[in-house]
Amino acid sequence: KNEVEQSPQNLTAQEGEFITINCSYSVGISALHWLQQHPGGGIVSLFMLSSGKKKHGRLIATINIQEKHSSLHITASHPRDSAVYICAVNAGGTSYGKLTFGQGTILTVHP
């Protein structure tokens, strides 16, 4: 079993829909990251969370440390949101800054 699991693996939505991507992890962490990877391949960091909730524009990320679960929400989705969304964690202990990744969620938003 992977240390970081995402669901769903694929997600198709119509423009304007509210989207939720889930991430569960099995290790102790110091932080959780949500990353976005566009078809061109580049990776952009969206959020880094260690507790609570963060919001940036139409994106909201939440984390529940006790349940080892995080969600990424996209409100009023748009075709430009189509990308792969990747959950990653900084594991606790002496892991320094390295990231352990989920398998990614492929999001397609249709106009």
Added chain:
Amino acid sequence: DSGVTQTPKHLITATGQRVTLRCSPRSGDLSVYWYQQSLDQGLQFLIQYYNGEERAKGNILERFSAQQFPDLHSELNLSSLELGDSALYFCASSEGGVGLAGVEQYFGPGTRLTVT
């Protein structure tokens, strides 16, 4: 633009060859991380350097090696290349990365390696 640069963007080479991938971190960042993204394995951590010293090692093959130079740029050397080494190789940098706290990482555009 993350401020992290990687060269080359694309590399096509034959099995058995050796290649060097280069990464320049954001100005002021002391940590450099190398990640491999393949279709079957997804994104995997390879190795981290902090201010010239190796800090953490992941699933890096013995055929692969890396170093970080005094100007903080880093190189990833891949030798005796096999077909299975074909992947996207990302470099990322962060300001810290040697403590227990999470650190935000800034990713380069990646180098796409194709081994034929």
